[in-house]
Amino acid sequence: MTAITTSKPITRTNKRGLRFSSRWLIHLTLFVLAVIWLTPSLGLLITSFRPREAIASSGWWTAFSPARFTFENYALVLNAQGMGDSFLNSFKITLPSTFLPLFFASIAAYALAWMRFPGRNVLQLLILALLVIPIQTTLVPVLQFFNQFRLTGTYIGIWIAHTAYGMPFSIYLLTNFFSSLPRELLESAKIDGASEWVIFARIVIPLSVLALASLAIFQFMWVWNDLLIALIFMSDPATQPVTVRIQALLGTYATEWHIMSAAAFISMSVPLLVFFALQRYFVTGLTAGAVKA
Amino acid sequence: MSRKNLLGWAFVFPAVILITAFLIYPTIRTIQLSFDTGLGFTTSEYVGLDNYTNLFTRDRLFFDIDQFPPRGAVFNTIVWLGLFTAGTVGIGLVVAVLANSVRYEVLIKTIIFIPMAISFTAAGIIWRFVYSPDEKTGILNAILVGLIPSTDPIPWLGRTDIVNVALIIAGIWIWTGFCMVILSAALKGLPPEVIEAAHVDGANSWQVFWSITIPMLLPTLAVITTTMVINVLKAFDIVYIMTAGGPRGASRIIGFTMYWETFQNGKPGYGSAVAVIMLLLMLPFVIINIRRYRTGEQGT
Incomplete structure (x- = not known):
């Protein structure tokens, strides 16, 4: 799997073979696409730093003449509009929801990749089938079950839910990866008398750090960015994450752009930071489901 | 059952319980x-x-x-399937191919890919801003009114005839980066000799693209098209945040x-x-997934 940071163009002939006019057309096309892709986010970013009156009276594209910027919108949204608490809630929801599935999926994937037991094939096919099941198909019964056991609105409840919903993809990705480890290595450990648990913990896990990191980052981003599950299980303002908070703000302040813009960028700050710092792993995790390992 | 069998089950046990409690049993119960x-x-x-x-x-x-063209969530989903899939795969392919031949490849690919990192909720806010009916706020209306001063700003998300296309454009903006990354990786994996040979034989870049690159990318194109179709069938966030299905239910989709x-x-x-x-619409993809896995297993 190639991440977007690695670039080794192999079709060098294209580069030399093209005439001047078509080179110019390529640059123009890419430039136009880049502008279309950047403008929407850039507009909202600039708006989030403009004073309320300025936003109401002129477009963000005039923001630099005269340049008047402020952090007030962020202060307002973080304190008065509850985004600060939601931001912390997002972490409380996301961190355990990242590591729990990683643990349960990796032990299951080890068994599926390297152990023989009855029902193993059926389980493998089941995981593949469940990869495409929409969450919507399960929400009502799970909510009923959560209400019955008083798990609705609790952190434990949403941790378990995210762990369960993350299982099919995590197991699928890790089984693929674990199966590709060298057979001789695992077999010689077994001959030396190592137990399955020791092989898993001392050999398989250390050899799979990259795959586990990619999966962890994928799951982190997925949970942080989730709206649907949190909307149903964590709608209480005291425990809701940033995504749910934003849709609540939308109900009252839909056209108050000084609030909505700052709220949106607070919610985006963590995923963007993770993306720029760990781009390679994120892209690998994200694309692993579509491209066979 | 031997001790070894028991051990295997012990390893998968927590996962099996979670999958049964949150996916299998609830699905059966939903059918009921x-x-x-x-x-x-x-x-x-x-x-x-x-x-x-x-x-x-x-x-x-x-x-x-009863109307022509037919309306409702089912038909909106069909429009999404057509336009969204064509847009993401098409633009993704264009960027992957063009970026491959320029020095700023990483930069342009990063720019197109960024929307994949943020939530659909945040992306929805970004696009509500672009589509604002106030020409002092929404850039789209600012451009429209700037170019043709006699027109009134258009409420893009408030008109039943435009709203679906407006939402689909936001969807394309989000997902194109995904298609681009996968196509770009596939492109770099193509054997360079074949393309060199075609050039030596006098084929121009356009001919090489249509008769060699595209056919060789077909399996990858099939995979990402499937992924995009599944995305549409599951989609919820973007519609909920941008229009809540409105105006008057005109932008509802199945999810x-x-x-x-x-x-x-x-x-x-x-x-x-x-x-x-939704589940029934997913069944073909369950079968495709299992088939793909089976052939893969025979291959190794």
Whole structure:
């Protein structure tokens, strides 16, 4: 799997073979696409730093003449509009929801990749089938079950839910990866008398750090960015994450752009930071489901 | 059962319990609820096929063939399938191919990919801002009014004839980066000799692209097209945040209808029937996934 940071163009002939006019057309096309892709986010970013009156009276594209910027919108949204608490809630929801599935999926994937037991094939096919099941198909019964056991609105409840919903993809990705480890290595450990648990913990896990990191980052981003599950299980303002908070703000302040813009960028700050710092792993995790390992 | 068998099951046990409790049992239960009113989120009154017949004969926001073109969530989903899939795969392919021949490849690919990192909620806010009906706020209307001063700003998300295309454009903006990254990786994996040879034989870049690159990318194109189709069938966030299905239900799609009928209109049985329809639409992809796995296993 190639991440977007690695670039080794192999079709060098294209580069030399093209005439001047078509080179110019390529640059123009890419430039136009880049502008279309950047403008929407850039507009909202600039708006989030403009004073309320300025936003109401002129477009963000005039923001630099005269340049008047402020952090007030962020202060307002973080304190008065509850985004600060939601931001912390997002972490409380996301961190355990990242590591729990990683643990349960990796032990299951080890068994599926390297152990023989009855029902193993059926389980493998089941995981593949469940990869495409929409969450919507399960929400009502799970909510009923959560209400019955008083798990609705609790952190434990949403941790378990995210762990369960993350299982099919995590197991699928890790089984693929674990199966590709060298057979001789695992077999010689077994001959030396190592137990399955020791092989898993001392050999398989250390050899799979990259795959586990990619999966962890994928799951982190997925949970942080989730709206649907949190909307149903964590709608209480005291425990809701940033995504749910934003849709609540939308109900009252839909056209108050000084609030909505700052709220949106607070919610985006963590995923963007993770993306720029760990781009390679994120892209690998994200694309692993579509491209066979 | 031998001790070894037991050990294997011990390793998969937590995962099996979670999958059974959150995916398998609830799915079966949802099928059951779709034949019920589902009031109180549980089976309360059996109604047979009523939910399904109502969806297709009485719910004009779900399925309406009395007008031309037909309307409702089903047909909006079909429009999404066509435009969104063509847009993401098409633009993704264009960027992957063009970026491959320039020095700033990493930069342009990063720019196109960034929307994949943020939530659909945040992306929805970004695009609500672009589509603002106020020409002092929304850049699209600013450009429109700037170019043709005699026109009035257009409420892009407030008009039943434009809203779906407006949402689909936001969707394309989000997902194109995904298609681009996968196509770009596939492109770099093509054997360079074949392309060199074609050039030596006098083929121009355009001919090489259509008769060599595209056919060799077909398996990858099939995979990402499938992924995009599945995305549309599951989609919820973008519609919920940008329009909440409006105006007057004109932008509902299937994944949104399930949520809205169940949790906003308080009809869990009815919403469950929509969920079962989603499930049926997914079945072909379950089969494709298993087939792909089977052939892969024989290959290794």
